[in-house]
Amino acid sequence: MCWNSSTIFVAMTKNAIWTIIIIMTLSLVGVGVIQFFWIKRAVDLDEKNFNDKVTLALNNVKKRLISDAETEAEQLFYEKKIREPKSVLNELILEDISKNNVELSQRIKDIEYRSFIYDPYQLLENINIETLDKNLQIELESKDIDLPYEYGVYSNRDKAYFIENGNYTATIGDTTKSSNVAAMNPLYKAEYKISLFSDEINDPGHLNLYFPGKSRFLWSNVIGILLSSTVFTGLILMCFSYTIWVIFHQKKVSEMKTDFINNMTHEFKTPIATISLASDSILSPTILDNKDKIIRFINIIKQENKRMLSQVEKVLQMAQIEKRNVELKFHPFDLHDIIRDAVVNAELKVQAKGGSISTQLEATNAEITGDITHISGIINNLLDNAEKYTPNNPEIVISTRNVKGGIEFTIADNGIGMSKDALKNIFEKFYRVHTGNIHNVKGFGLGLSYVKAMVEAHHGKVSVRSETGKGSAFTVMLPSKQNSK
Numbered sequence: 001m002c003w004n005s006s007t008i009f010v011a012m013t014k015n016a017i018w019t020i021i022i023i024m025t026l027s028l029v030g031v032g033v034i035q036f037f038w039i040k041r042a043v044d045l046d047e048k049n050f051n052d053k054v055t056l057a058l059n060n061v062k063k064r065l066i067s068d069a070e071t072e073a074e075q076l077f078y079e080k081k082i083r084e085p086k087s088v089l090n091e092l093i094l095e096d097i098s099k100n101n102v103e104l105s106q107r108i109k110d111i112e113y114r115s116f117i118y119d120p121y122q123l124l125e126n127i128n129i130e131t132l133d134k135n136l137q138i139e140l141e142s143k144d145i146d147l148p149y150e151y152g153v154y155s156n157r158d159k160a161y162f163i164e165n166g167n168y169t170a171t172i173g174d175t176t177k178s179s180n181v182a183a184m185n186p187l188y189k190a191e192y193k194i195s196l197f198s199d200e201i202n203d204p205g206h207l208n209l210y211f212p213g214k215s216r217f218l219w220s221n222v223i224g225i226l227l228s229s230t231v232f233t234g235l236i237l238m239c240f241s242y243t244i245w246v247i248f249h250q251k252k253v254s255e256m257k258t259d260f261i262n263n264m265t266h267e268f269k270t271p272i273a274t275i276s277l278a279s280d281s282i283l284s285p286t287i288l289d290n291k292d293k294i295i296r297f298i299n300i301i302k303q304e305n306k307r308m309l310s311q312v313e314k315v316l317q318m319a320q321i322e323k324r325n326v327e328l329k330f331h332p333f334d335l336h337d338i339i340r341d342a343v344v345n346a347e348l349k350v351q352a353k354g355g356s357i358s359t360q361l362e363a364t365n366a367e368i369t370g371d372i373t374h375i376s377g378i379i380n381n382l383l384d385n386a387e388k389y390t391p392n393n394p395e396i397v398i399s400t401r402n403v404k405g406g407i408e409f410t411i412a413d414n415g416i417g418m419s420k421d422a423l424k425n426i427f428e429k430f431y432r433v434h435t436g437n438i439h440n441v442k443g444f445g446l447g448l449s450y451v452k453a454m455v456e457a458h459h460g461k462v463s464v465r466s467e468t469g470k471g472s473a474f475t476v477m478l479p480s481k482q483n484s485k
Contacts, residue, residue: 017247024240028233035229039222046218050145051192057139058194058209064135065196069123120197121157124204127196133166136209147211152187153196155205161187186210252425271304278304328371328457330482335407336366338376339398346383346396353387355394363400363407369482374454381447382411382474389472390415406460406480412473418466426464427452451476458482 136151153163162169164187190210197204211217219226278297287293343357350357368375386396390413400409418426426448451474455462459479466472 021244032233039226042222043218046221053143053145054192057143060139061135062194062196068131120202120204123197127153129163129166147213147217150186150210152208153205154208156203268308271308274304275301330369330371332367332369333372334366335368336361339379342379342383346387349387350394353394357396360399363402365402366407368407368478368480370458378451378454381451385447386411386413403477406478408475408477410473410475414471417468417470417472419468423466
């Protein structure tokens, strides 16, 4: 395999482009991951702060409940002592103990007092709902927590919630044995829980607290940053994608322009060499006295000069089309007449390859309004392509038919055809279809670009059907009338 400098340059450029794409893609992914990490970290910090506030609020509620329970129990204890009948014997014993051992007397009183007050299960079951609800509300508000919440008091003895959201609930059996009940009640998955009235021996139950909108609340604090980050990242991604598209497009255009310059140089090289040779021949002493040979060489120079002028005219014409400086001269004419003239001009080259051109002019009304010169150019370019890309025995068929609003003509051939990738680019300026082993196809890659530009200038449409190895068919639709504008 032989690599020239141009091939090496293109390969290096392609590698460099893909390297840049990979680096920029990794950078964008990295920036996105870092942004998400910091946003997630901010949410985690907010959640930790929220959890600390809720835990502190629950501890304060627990202290309030214990304090209220002790006060109420103490009052009941003394009321009970007053109502109870006193035994003379017990009074004498206590009086005697108190005289002889003050510390022992106090311990007996404490044991009696605590045995009445600290019955954990009784304290749990005697919780005042209104007090609990009020304490929860006060403590949460003091911590600036205004989210909707659900709470419940769970009894370990009954294995069920007997208080839920300010109401007593009926307990029927062991609800923990029913997975459906646990799944339906959000309190069973509450993450905030604190034991109530527990001691070293007994743990009667606990208070559970659940915030249904906690996740939404935490993410709402960073939603502005998240949306802004997403929008700006999306804009960067769009600009990046567009830049990559422009790079590849410009690279393709650059390659096509390089091919165009090479083709143009090759196209001009032959006539220039011919003119140079003819000029040298005229100056030869043996030719100067031969008038017929001088005329012959002058005609050769004239023909080759005309050929170069024709090529230059094509390039200038495309430049004018691109700048929208072309002025079309609309006149009514018969399209069939233009087609017949084009067939006569192309027939010699087709017959030289052992082929033929046939027409199927089925349009009943072939009169249209347009620029005769450019319509002829459209047909001649399509016929020229059909002949050039059919190496052996070309069979070209031109057909017409009337369609709504105008006339449609198709030029079909049995040539080498085109791939799907080629079909996407054939109407681009300077683009030339790769012909494989066929090296005699000449041109600048401007013909089909010119066809598309002129068809659109006439407010028409052009389409193509093609398959590799099975030929191509170009269809052009032209309106019968043109707008007065």
